[in-house]
Structure formats: structure tokens, C-alpha cells
Amino acid sequence: MIRPALRRPAALLAPVLAASFLVAAPARASAAEGRYAADIRRTEYGVPHISAKDHGGLGYGYGYAFAQDNVCVMASWVLTLRGERSRHFGAEAASDDVMDPISNLASDAYYTYVRSSDVLRRVLARPAPYGPSAELRALVDGYVAGYNRYLADTGVARLPDPTCRGKEWVGPITASDVWMNLLDLGRVAGSSSFKEAIAASGQAAKKAKPDDGQDRPEPKAAAPGSNAWALGREATRAGHGMLLADPHFPWNGSRRFYQVHLTIPGVLDVSGGSLYGTPMVQIGHNASLAWTHTVSHAQHFTLYRLTLAPGGRTTYLVDGKPEPMGRQDVQVVVREPGGVPREVTTAVHTSRYGPVLGMDWTETNAFALADANAANLRFADEWLALAAARDVAALRRAQAAHQGMPFVYTLAADAAGQAYFADTSVVPHVTDEQARRCRAADDPRMLVLDGSRSACLWGADADAVEPGIFGPAAQPRLARTDYVANANAGPWLTNPAAPLTGYPRVYGDTRTRQDLRTRVGLDMIAERLSGGDRLGAPGFTLETLQRSATGKRNLSAELLRPELLALCRAKPVMTASDGTKVEVRRACATLAAWDGRARLDSRGAILWREFFLGLNVPHRRPDGTPAPPDSWWKVPFDAAQPLTTPRGLDVTHPAVEGALADVVRRFTAAGLPLTLTPGQAQRYGAVPVPGCTEAEGCFDRIRTGGELGGQGRYPDVNTGSSFLMAVELTPAGPRTRTVLTYSLSANPASPYHADQTELFSRGGWVTERFTEAEIGAYPKLTTTRLRS
Template sequence: MLRLAPRTCVLALGIGSILAGCTEPDATKAPAGPPAPLADVELVVDELGITHVYARSDADAFFGAGYAMARDRLFHMELMRRRAAGTRAELVGVKVLDDDVMARTMNFTKLGEADEARVRAERPEEAALFDAWTAGVNLRIEEVRSGAAPRPFGMRESELDFLPEPWASHEAFAVGKLLSFGMSNSLDRDILATAVARMAPETAERLPVLMPAFDVFPGAPAGAGGNAAPAPGPFGPPGPPKADAAAFPRDYEPIMRETASNNWALAGKHTESGRPYVCGDPHQSLTSPSRFWAVHMNSAEAGGTLDVVGFSFVGTPTVQLGHNAHIGWTATTNFADVMDLWDVAPDAAYESVSVGGETVPLVKRDEVFRVIAPGAKAGTFVDEVTVEIAEVPGYGVILPDEMLPIPRPLLADGRLLFNWTGFAPSMEAVAYLEIDRAKDIDAFEEAASILEVGAANFVAADAKEIDMFVHARVPDRGDPSARPMPWRSITDPEDPASYWTRGDLPADRMPKRRDPPEGFLFTANTDPFGFTQDGVVENDPYYYGAFYANGFRGYRIEQAIEELVASGAKVDRAAMEELQRDVRSPLADTIVPLLEEALANVEADPALAAYKGRADLVAYAAKLSAWDREMRADRGEPVMFNALVWFAARRVFEKPMTSALFGAIHEASPPFFLGMLHNVLTNRFADASYFAPDGARVLLLAALDEASAWITTRFGSIDADFELGDVQGALFQSDLPGSAWDTEPMAVGGASDTINVAPTRFFDGNEPAAYFESTEMSLYRMVVGFAADGTPEATVNFGRGNSAEPDSPHYDDQDAAWTSVTYAPLPFRRADVEAREESRVILAGGGK
């Protein structure tokens, strides 16, 4: 293999020069006295585009990481801090104005300042490390502002034409709070559940929307683990609709897309090395560039505490997911319910509001939003919008109408009061820093216990143990059987017991497992306890959450690992990588046999008389019967199966839910309807026949008829040469349409129910979409094993590239590996890094 000689250059920060021939900034143009590390810092870039920071202290390692992130992602960082500050419309335009309104309603800037103040008060040494990271970012900004470094993409004269301002120390904390909000988000689910209850009350009573498709409950602690009492009766009979479906918007857009992920760990007793594997693939919105940035920080060689590699969220200073020299860890969203809504009635002057019988004055502020003109340079504004925000001290914030995805009268008679545990100061940055430093599973759990918001299902391992651990602030809402829990509908504001007066659930009511006897752990956003098994959470020992993933991915992970273990063969890394590629559809495993059974009864069942002699339907079903039920991009049967299940889902749910709600839920969360369809067709709940009154056979053959007609119209016949990859692709979405950040869809396999996930929205309005875009998928996939000396060793693939600069060789160099799910070693040991070295920069220290 030919390898170019690595480039080395020295950046003498304000006190020297740069070696001739290096493409890095000309220090002679730099202003005097920019921030500098204490001692020299090496930035070694490998062939994946990952920067490995070698420093003589923890502070210098953070300085180097901040500089390196800004070197790769400065404009991306600008967008992230503006997203947290609610000023992104000043650069991107009106399409993100709703996001800006949400950010300033939550006041992430103020929350970031409060988090920073708490860290400075309680953990001043760690605060100094975050200051060093900010100083590293600001060094790169100084280089750009002075002309010593070129402007990054997005800031150049040919684009938005502006120079970045220095980062303030609180801004990384604000970005972190924004990310925690995303991991905490239940707003959209609460809003849609309320809309169903008000617009289709009988459906709300009959359809157990919380019930999973499969009973997969991976993290029950002692005292939890199932339903402890019979389900209480309905909290009042369904009444007439309280809202008119005609007012529901046809262009429903969620406040924030929900996130999902897979992770698992396999104990050493099942592996070829005798040491564990830990694997993870976080599913989030696909963006161009990716919201993750890979980095390695090492101060341990010089006596520091850091030797950690993995992925950071852009705009934050720590490695959130990855491995250090002792442990590896991954995470999935936990979906603990840490947000509530109340329907409150302000006084006529909108000066106060009644909460639990107490009158509380409103604290109001006006927020002014500036919106850039389409295609204009930064600072050119076409509009200013003023939104009044009203806070209820001690209880939360009134959601402005401008933030809501549907008209407020469809949800409430008054105004919507919102509370979130993240409004209190917290120390997520410190938690991830301590995870980065952890030397064993005990230390890992101690570090993860610092987390209070952004609840995550961590799966971790060292060379000896595997662990699943969760810690977060979850409000104790009292006896679940005493009143409707907050998922069901917006809460009665006059019920004093509905407010968070009992503190939080104790640690022993969090999901956790360590070294289980079966020798494996996994999570996939499912209910950890089994509380939702019967579709009711009001009959459980306590209330933890309600809306979880429907169990498809968790079921398939558990099934596949059990098959590996039962085979008796020792599991190797290749088997773990293959499991992350898995596109076997549990939904197809359920529905295809039901379809076969329906066709087998066409002659005998009078209800199916309309389908006698339909050779086209027989041929269609025969193709699905012969199919291996894998949603591969190079097969046509997945397209046929998707058509069948979505036409069936629409037949089942559109009428009882109203067309508007069906469209909104389909837009917000396509997997929901597929899980509910599974439950209807398998008679998993008592009222299943209400949603398929003519029976599963009639339903499936009617859907098959629609699917056959659509396939024939779209492709010419069911025997035509078409593949899933022709019509389905991953789309990395850009904040700057029409720019170099734009991408074309990349053909991928997978579906909503597969481990290698690819959820898509099948309908575009009333018709199937012309192309099925998946915009929420795995941002990276990682498999961590352990060497004989206990050091973690990882293989990885990730979307896009580590640089946000379109002219960088590392802008999109990882797309091929990501789409094909092929892996490369993640360099960690110094010898491996240097063997894959592509370039090197030395940040010259400013002191001793």
C-alpha cells in the first residue's frame, strides 16, 4: 500500500512562525498573544480524518481537542451554538424559525449559564478543563478572524460572508442542554396523545397505544418488572370529540424528531477471546455534516488522566460515546418521562395563572427573532418576529402558540404550561468527563450517576464485566392508579398532586443489570420494566414512562444473540459486526404467515369471495412466501412487503383516528403504526377486532389488492426488475439547501423494525411517496472488544466524514463504508495511530 509521507507543522501561537511548506495558517498574520496550551500539543490526523490529541496535561488535551474540532467543524459549531441560542434563522432563514422559538422558550442560553455556574461552584477543576477547550476553539477563531487561517465553508465571501465571534464559556453548556432536551423529549408524543383523546376519544379508549409488539423488557430492577395490580377502569367514559379534525394542519411537523438506538454487550464466557464485546449504533437525524465528530484525547502518556477515543457531539467538549484504555460504552435513549403539560387558565390580563389552587404571577419577556432574506449574506434580514414568553416561576413555562405544531384549541381550553427536569442546573459535561476517565465498571457507574437529564440506557464493559446502567432525575408522580398519568392527556391544573412535589424516583427504581446469568445485555429504547406489557401504566408500582419503542428491534437483537449463544460456537468480532448489519424483519415473520393463511382460505371463507380467482394476488403472496424476510437493498420483495403493511395500516387506523391524525402520527413516528398493526393482526389486545371488524384475512387481502395495484402502476408488474435500493435511500439533510453540504439519497436496506434501521414515511399525503427517504438512522456503528492486556479495541463506521469542509478529503470519505456497513479499525494505541498517520500539527506551548 502506498502511503504519503505525513506532513508535520508547528503552530507557534503568537510567539513564532510556521515551518515552510505546511498548509496550516501563516502565524505571521496572527494577532499577538492568542490563547495557548501550557506545553506543546500534538495533533495527529489518521487516515479516517480523526484527530488524536497528545498533550502533557488534561487541560492541554482539552485545548487541543477544542482547536481540532473548530479546525474541522467551525461553521457547524456556529450553527449548533446558534441553535441553542435561538438565532439560527439569522443565518439559515425562516425554515428554522420554529426551532429558534423553541430554543428561546426553553432559554437554553440561560440554562447553559446556570449549568456552568454549578460546575464552577462544585467542580472547579473540571470547569478549568472546559475553559481550556473553549480557549482552543477561540484560538482557531482568532486565526480565521485575522486571516491566518482561511474562512471555513459557510463563512466565506461567496457564501454567508461573515466572521465568527469568539465562543463564550457557557455556550458549550447551552449546546449540551439542547442535546439533553432532545434525549428527554416527550412533547410530541404528549401532544399527539392529547389530540387523539380530544379528536377521537373512542379510539383513545380502545387502542392500547403503549402496548409493545413484543414483550422485550431488558432492564428490570428488583421491585419492578411487571404489572403489580389489575388495570384500573377507564378514567371516565369517552365523551364526544372536543376538537374538530378539520382544523388539524395537513403539514404537521414535529417539534423535535425522536431519537432511538441499539446497544448490547456479550460476556466473555460466550466469546472467542474470553473477554466481552460491547456494541452500539445511535439513531438520530441524518445531517450533513454529521452531528458527531470523532476525536482521541491522550494526556495519560505524560501522567494525565485522559486516554479516550470516540464521538463528541459537535459543540461539546467531551467524548460522549466510545472507549478509553479500560472500558467501552454506548447508549440509547431511555424515554423516561421527565416532561409534563398542564392546561392552565390565565387571568383576563394575562398577568397570573392558577396552578393547584394557587395564583402565581407570570414573568414575561419579549424575544425578537431576526430572519435572513433567502440567499442573502449574513446580517441581511427580511423580517423581525417578536414572541412573548411567559414563565411560571417554580412550575415551568407557558408554551407560545408559535411553537406548537398544531393549533392550541385542539389541545387545550386554556394555555399549555410545560415543565422539564432540565430546567434545574445539572452537570452532564462533568458526568461524561468522569466516564471518559473511568477505569472499571464501578467507576463508570459512579460517573454515570452524575447524569440528571438526558436519560440514557448505558451499556458498558471492561475486560471482565458487562453492565447496563441508567441514572436520571425522574419525577415521583405518586400512586399511578390515583389519577391519569401525564402521558394520557394534558394534566388537570387544579390537581395539586399532579405537580412535582414528591421529589424524584430513587436510584433503586432505575433500570440496571450487571453481569446477568445469560451472559448478555441489550437495550433498544424499549420499556425496561414491562410496565406497558398490558398497555396500561396506571396499575404499576410506580410511573416511570409510557412511550417506548415497539419492541421490534429489541426482539430481533435478543433473538439473534440467543441464536449465537445456543449454537455453542464462540462469538467473534465478525459476528458482532454482522449483527449490526442485520435487516431481518420481525414484522414480516409475523405477517407473511398470516397472509399465506388468508389466501389458503379464499375458497372456504365466504368473507373472502371477492378474492377468488385472483392469480395476481396469489403470485404476489408467493413472492413474499419465498422471500427470506430480509430488507436488503438489492431485493424487490421488501418494496412489496412495505406496500402491503402500509396499505393495511391505513385501512386499520385512518378512519378511527381521522385522516389528519393518521397523517400526523405517520409523519412523526412511522414505527408506531407498524407496531399497532402487529398487535391488531395478532389479537394482542381485547378490542383488536374493533380496528379490523371484518377480520385479519379480509384486511390483509384488501391491502394486498391495493399493494398489487400500486406495484403494477409504479413498476409495470410485480415481476419487473425493481429493488428496494431503487426507491429507498438515506438522506443527510443540510441546513444550507443548494450548497456544497447538500447530498443525494444513498441507497440503503433496512426498515423501521430491523436492527440496521431505516425508518421511512410511506405516504406523501394520500398517495405513496415517489421516493422513500430515511432521515433518522445510525450515525455510527461501533464494536468494542478487548485485547489480552485488557485494552479496548474498536472497529467502526460512520456517516459522511470528520470534516465539514467540502474540499477536505475527509468530508464524505466515510459514506461508502457507512452505507455498506463495513468496518475499519479505530486507531487507539500510539503505534497504531502513527502507522495510520496522515498529517501532524504541533500547537506550541506558551509556558512551562
């Protein structure tokens, strides 16, 4: 089966000095770099504030600052983007893509195919908005020059990070590397989740498997999650716009956020989170506008099922006429044992729709991938435009002009108190009627269309920037003066008072069950607006926004614990799944005393998690037949009550008693305390991490790398709240609190390697310095002036 893999979607010692002073960087820039100039000022936790007179200089300062903190991560990722990992680390080792860790050989084959496909050259040759603007090109060129300047000044042999110090694979980067990184980011919800299948195309063409009637691809795995609230003037105590950004991206590797403040006087002044290797802010704010993103539920690709011509494995039929597949040979250099290089040649087959996937290729059918973002770089200029927009109206104009957001919703608020939600992501133009007519596999979660009919090609909108995608008029949007919110659900209940409907189904369904994280987030907003959360008078302030966002509520416990405790009182001895009788009195007492949160010291939080996860293990009825999943809810889902159903625990369901007895027996056998806390069980390196999982209904959720071990520890946290940003947009300027959960630098020798992680562990936030007066008031300010 086709299994697209969006899964588990460092650093250099920065100067820390006791007093403010000016550092003149060594003059080693090339003649080409002579036009660049930038200042880098660092405040608390090493956050860089970069200023320059133009986009080239801004990129120069940013590239230099980022290399100071994360040169090793970037150097490794560049090898990936160039398809050169096998040359240095061997073919079988796993690549460094934490969202899809496939073998180096498969990774290299995919990226070599992309580089040699000419897609990047063609996109870069196009004028704006189809290709990059002059400002974006200057920013990228400057970023490359700044990164390389740091590397030249420091020397590979003297890099502060031991991870890559003196390694042969560390070297200068090129503009092509940065453009490839941006192109790959745009493809996260499409081509980049099928890397292994694309790389296997050549082998599959040689040995197609027999038809077995099971040629339906599996749905794509879940992308990284996020939370976002945009609050309008009716939801805030002072009548200002406010925004909460809480992206849930990986805590390791190249998809981490870097916190940065970028300024070109009179042109640009933006602060926020920027994904590694991208020279612009993706989630942030300026003086009067703040915006963030969550991952869209829309389809951003379709598969086409190809009907192969009789006797021809690489020829397919369209409207009854044979059409040969294209073939692109790919050469990858592999390091053999002993260091001897060997060239491996494979092939990628292509179709009019896109690359042919090397899985589920039978004697009569194959599948091709059509990715709406395959040649999209427009989002990079769109982020620059958002950074310069002054209000929601300007943000809307920028998004309509570029139409480039690859796979995310946008939520925004401005100083006038307008809140806004839109799915402006790049979505294939497949109407509901066309989907019904052309669907080639009965799977409502992923579009598989009939590739044997040209009538099943994507359509076009007059207001779309290019053919094949929906234009702005079709996109789900909502403007409010109270709030809009999203936690990676579809657009339907962005604001329950005004449900969104009427959009093409490719954007997501309506009247469907909402996950517990969505439900708890909307309940948190409702509680704050009514004052029912005990945080003071109704309405949000910056302080109550922070407290709400990090309250560590566990909705599954709120919905199910009362019935479980009642069962405990009635049955202090329960039957495990294998029939064993287990005494559960102490466990029940622990759960009764638990505060219902996932704080560091919440005694019983881990016991609850393991019980709840046990509930979701497939179970059988007493007669041996499989029980439907989630059948232990007392009240099932009702589309008329989407925020309060399902609810309650059916204590007569055999899964309930078995789940509690099983976890008690497991804890007892391992010698684990039933009072095990998140602070004891969850770590990131040496730092204890609060929080609970999305499945439990946790808003500020975390995900660990595996199951609870016998020592009472989960593998390290690898995903979760990553760059928290709470912004109040006042007439006097923004008031902002942030925390970068995994800290600024992946370099274990850096003072900025775990400082914000420790702050996050304690529940603290960083008070952002945005104005010149705020930056200048930092008593330990350091400044690096970059000049040729």
C-alpha cells in the same frame, strides 16, 4: 392541541498526504490562547487522534480538528442558539434543527428567551457537581479557542466548504455558544421539543380560545432511537466484556456524531462518537471499559394544567390563591425582503413550574412545562468521568456522583466481563401514588398534573443530587455476566431471564407489548448464544458481533410471510381496497424468492415493506365499522409470551388481501419492478444504503424522508444507524471496529464526506487504531502541531 415535536431527533477539507510529516500551524493565536498546545494526528478516513497535556489543550486541538471538517454546520447552529436566524435568512424559512424544523422566527424567539432567562449564568455560577468542573470549563474554553484559531488561520473567504465560504454569518464562537449547545442537548426530551409552543406563549395570552372540553395535550413524538448490547463473560467466546453501540440519530445537521480519539497522557484516553459542538465523547471506550446509550422511555418532563383566575388570562390559582404569571419580553431581528432589518417583539409567559405553552390556552386553562433538565449541565462532567472510569464499578460511582444523564439509558461492559444497564437519566420525582392523585389528563403516555394544587409539585429523594428528581435508589438497574440489551423499549426486558420490575411507573411500563425491533434484537442474541444463527459455535466474538449487528433481518417477514404465501397459492387474484381485482402471481413469486433480508441486492424487500406499511393503514370491516389497529395478527399479544407475540397473519382479515393487491397495482401503474431492491430505492446522496424500517422489525434500521416515489426512490435516508461501534475489551487492550455511516465531514468537497458511507454501503467496518503503536503504524499518518 399541544404537539411537542421530537422529529426526525458541513465540513472542511482535511489534509490528505501521501507520507507522514509534521505541520507547524501558523502562529496567529492570541495571548489568551498562548497556554494551549495540542497535536492532531489523522488516520484512515480522517479520524483525528488528539493529544495534549491538559484539558484546555485537548479542547483546543478538538475545536480546531472539528472546524476543519464541519465549520459550516457549527456556524449555522450557532446562529440558531443565538436566536439570529431571522436576521440572516428571514422569519419564515425553516430553522436548521433537523429534529424540530420550525420557522426561524419561532426558533429565534425560543432561543432568545432561553439566553435572556439567566438560566445559563446561574448554572455556570454553581460549583461542581451542580455546575461545571474546572476541567470541563478548561475543555470548553480550549475548544472555542481552537475553533476560532482555525477560522482565523483559514479566513471566511477561503473556507474549503462552499456551503458557507464568504458568508457574512460565519464568525468566531464564544464559550456561551458551546454551553448553550450543551444545555440544548440536555433539553432534547423536554423544553427543546416544545420550542414552538413556548415561543407562541405571548400571542396565545392575547387571544385565548373558547373552552371546548378538549384540553388534553397529545403525547410527545418519538425521540431518536438506538440499539445497544453489553455482553458479559458468559456470553463471549473468550470470556471478555464486549459492547455494541448503534445509536440511530439524524444523518444531517447538528445532531450528527463526530468520531474522535482524545488523550491526556496518564489522565484520559478515550475514543468514540461525540455529538457536534460538544467537546467530549458521549459513546465510546477506553482501555478497559466501553459504554453506550439508548433513549430512555422515562418521562423527563411533566405538564401542569393551570386553572386561570376568573377574568384573568395571565393569573392562575394555586391552592385557591391567585398567582400572576411572569412575563419575559423577547426581541428578534427579522430580515425583510430587500434586506431591511426589523425588530419583532413577543413575550413568553412563565409560571412557578416553567414556561407557559402557547397552545390549548383557553379562557379557563393553560399548560406549563416543567422540564427536569431545564438547568442541567451535569451530564457533560459525567461523560468525562465515564471516559476516565476503568470498570463498571467506577462507572456506577461516576453516575451516582453526577446524576446528570439527560434522557438516555446507559449500557456498559468492562474487561472483567461485567455487563451493566441503568436508567440514570434525570426523571421528575412523581411517585405512582402522586400520579394517580394529581393526574389532570387521562393519557398514560404523558404526565399532565394538576397545577392548581401545591401538593402536586415534584417530590424529593435523600440520595438525589437535587430536589425534584429521583435518586439512584429508585432507578432501574441490572448487572449481569451474560448480557443486557436495549432497543428503546422500557427497562422491563433488559434481560428476559431477569425482568426488571418494581420501579416507579414514570420510568416505563412492564408487561407491555414489545416492538419488533426489540424482539428481533433479543432473538439475535439468543440465536448467537445457542449457535442457531449459523455463524459458528455459540458465544460472541468480535467478528460474529459485527455480523449479527448488520445482518439486515426483517422480523415482520419472518413472522408473516409464510401465511401470506399460503394465501397467494389459494388466491392468485386478490381484491384491492377499492374492489378492483388484481393478479398477484408475480408478486407472490418475488416474495417467495426474496432472501428475507434488507441487503442492497435483496429482490423483493421494498415490495414487502410497502405491503407491510399498507397493512397498517386504518381499515374497515365489511360492515363499515373501523377495524382495530393490528387486528390482522393471528395470535394477539400475551404478556406471558412477550417475545413471541403477536405473531402470524390472519389471512381472513380484509386488510391483508387489500394491502397486497394495492401495492401490486401501484408498482405496475408506475412501471416499477416488483423486484425493487434497497440499493435501488434508498440513497444518501449518491450512495445506495441497505436496511429497512423500524416498523418492519429491522434491528439496524434506517428511515427515509418520505414515501416511495414514482421513480422507485425514497427521499434520502435521514435517520438510522449512525455511529456503529463493536468493542472487545481484552487483557491486551481493546479491539474495536467502527463505521460512521454518514462519514466525518459534511463538506461536499472533503475526501471524508462520503468515504465511510460507501464503506457502510458495502458492509465494511474501520479497524480502529487506539494504541500509540497502532496509530504510528498507519503509513499515511498526518500530524498537525498546534502551538501559539
